[in-house]
Amino acid sequence: MKAILALTRAEFAIFFRDKASAVFTFLFPILFIVIFGFLLGDGGRADETSLGVLVSVDSSRVVAAGEVLGFRVTEFEEASAWSEAVMQRSVDFGVSMDGGELRFIFNGSRVQENFALEAAARSLSSSISLALQEAAPFIGSRRKIAGTTEETGWMRHTLPGILAFTILSAGLFAVSGHLTAMKERKLLDRMLVTPMAATSLLIAIIAVRWAVILVSTLLTIASARLLFGVAFDVDWLRYVLFIAASTLGTMALGTAIALVVRRASSAAQVANILAILMMFLAGIYFPPDVLPAGLRTVSRLLPLTYMADAMRDVMGVASLSRMRFWTIGLVFFGVGVLMLPVLARYVVRGERG
Amino acid sequence: MKDILSVAATYVITAFRERTTLFWFLVFPLFLLLILTLVFSGMGTTSVVFDAALVRIEAPQEGFDPAGIIEQAFRELSGTGELEQPLFALSVPAANTDEAVSQIVETQLAQLRNGELDAVIVIPAGFNAAFGQRMAAGAGTELVPVDIEVWVDEGRTTSELAFDVIGQVLATVDRELQMAVGGYNAAIEPGVIFETVSSDGSGELAYIDFVLPGVLVMGFLTVGLFGVPGTILYGRDQGLLRRYWVTPLTVPRYLAGYGLGHLALCVIQAAALILVGTLGLGASVSVLQPATLLFLLLAVCTFLAFGFLIASLARTANGGMAIANILNMPMMFLGGLFFSIGDVPIALRVIMLINPVTYLAEGVRRTSGVEVGHVPWLATLLVPGAWIVGSILIAVKRLSWDVER
Secondary structure, three states, X not given: OHHHHHHHHHHHHHHHHOHHHHHHHHHHHHHHHHHHHHHHXXXXXXXXXXXEEEOOXXXXXXXXXXXXXXXXXXXXXXXXXXXXXXXXXXOOEEEEEEOOEEEEXXXXXXXXXHHHHHHHHHHHHHHHHHHHOOOOOOEEEEEEEOXXXXXXXXXXXXXXXXXXXXXXXXXXXXXXXXXXXXXXXXXXXXXXXXXXXXXXXXXXXXXXXXXXXXXXXXXXXXXXXXXXXXXXXXXXXXHHHHHHHHHHHHHHHHHHHHHHOOXXXXXXXXXXXXXXHHHHHOOOOOOXXXXXXXXXXXXXXXXXXXXXXXXXXHOOOOOOOHXXXXXXXXXXXXXXXXXXXHHHHHHOOOOOO | OHHHHHHHHHHHHHHHHOHXXXXXXXXXXXXXXXXXXXXXXXXXOOOOOEEEEEEEOOOOOOOOOHHHHHHHHHHHOEOOOOOOOOOEEEEOOOOOOOOOHHHHHHHHHHHHHOOXXXXXXXXXXXXXXXXXXXHHOOOOOOOOOEEEEEEEOOOOHHHHHHHHHHHHHHHHHHHHHHHHOOOOXXXXXXXEEEEEEOOOOOXXXXXXXXXXXXXHHHHHHHHHHHHHHHXXXXXXHOOHHHHHHOOOOOHHHHHHHHHHHXXXXXXXXXXXXXXXXXXXXXXXXXXOOHHHHHHHXXXXXXXXXXXXXXXHHOOOHHHHXXXXXXXXXXXXXXXOOOOOOOOOOHHHHHHHHHOHHHHHHHHHHHHOOOOOOOOOHHHHHHHHHHHHXXXXXXXXXXXXXXXXX
């Protein structure tokens, strides 16, 4: 026990001395939410869309229809100011009505948003067409939110995925970065000639990773709360248990990498590459549904996909069936536990071992 | 000259021998270009099939059945219709079973919450009667429509897109019904024109044409930000550079060779990206113009100098990597490389304005015929130039070429 405590203290010191690891674990997720939270926010919905209307004889109908649909409407007297406002993003899109023609203008550079804005413009066009004939729609669509709270949004959906990525990185690098580096620098050789058991070192490493991930994810959640007022309905018991299980599981994946790639620096790089590829394909930034069919299949094979799903569940953003959640958790835990003897036998050994 | 070429060749050969370096400078930019184009060019098109459930609580009725017309419209747009590329994968759970209606809705909403569905459309009880009353009320802009409930998982992209598409389907059905009862005349509805505006009048911009110049600049940024401190600091920490200094090779000649090798890598990277972007992904942006190539060269020089700045600020290779990691994300995402940036808080705007990436991406885009931002022309040259001069001055003063004793 004394050995484990000493090793745990040493592991903590080593972790915080490695600036790159500390940056990745603590700063990366916070930096991410700060940048993307402000850049993307929860924009793109009709109730937040701003509309520039060019004043004309018929523009009052356009203004009225826009306000009914919940757009923020600004009127422009001059056509040049109107189109400049669209180009400068003072308004999301512009509309003018001249006799029998409705003209919508969009900013050509808003390549990733124009689809949603065009959809909003079509709704507006339908409303104006009806209003012109003194008609009103027979059928309306009432938007209802299925989430646990009414405050879901981009940040709430993305943050659990980012936390899952933090766990993945920390778990992978615990073995394929940290342990293999110890091996390469002959530190393991020196430690293994002492009475220290390989399992004591492993327990210390796992304990430190758990603690670090827990603190890092909590800091990230707190930052999201403080900066953007995003609250999560976290099931803390399952949260802690899942972090423990998934850390073990991702360490098992790190072990597999370390067994295949023998050089420490290469193992860390391979782990980094795998983590980055998974981040793009596992639905962290954008949903796998928008990927081509082949990549959707790849997405379903990635552990990060399931980790993100489980994190969304424990944080109250999406709900998995209890059976599915515990299956994911147990698979990660089971793989981790099964891999520990392999880790102790083949990775935690000196160069001569 | 031979020694300079030799250092350059060593730099390039090492990059190709190291598989991980090869990944970061070649494979990753190509992967990013591909994945971003696939995602953002495909979003909102027929490549996405929305998983939706339609719960019809309103019972079918003989004769005119508005709820049935709506159900049929969605069926025709789904896999159960005759479309070759359906818009919806629609499930219509039977609401006439013993199971309570509320239970059926709750089951569908649970599936929506756990991501199995993108939207749940509920035609409420009493819809047909309410529709009949609404229709009988006739024309009048103040009249309230009869609502269909569309449940979404707010914030999930495909769910938000599904809501927009469902709204358009309902608007189309509504228009058809209005026409059928003579309340609406399609012949006199206004013509609708959609246009895109840009300061150079180039109009509609394909995402690939926007992102290709961005990924080119990102590639150079990554090579400069990570490659330079990596090579110099690891070389210094492991005593590799010291071996150079016992040969007749001087630091300026080493730097000339290093810079040449760096440029060669960037040329290879850019060639691969342009080839895949134009031939594979259909980019039409003209990046092979003299002015664009000059901007790309300016980008190479800026990030090379920036790499030396980081190397001069860090005491160890690990420290250098940490600094590079911290700077990478804000520089990349606040430079407008992958999507254009609108209103941001003042703190982020300041970062954008001092970020050389903003100006280089803008310069490359403008010279290749993509007008997106509003940075003054002169600034696209002056700001990166200032970074080059500032970085070199600091690096010359601070960078140590040998391990401290």
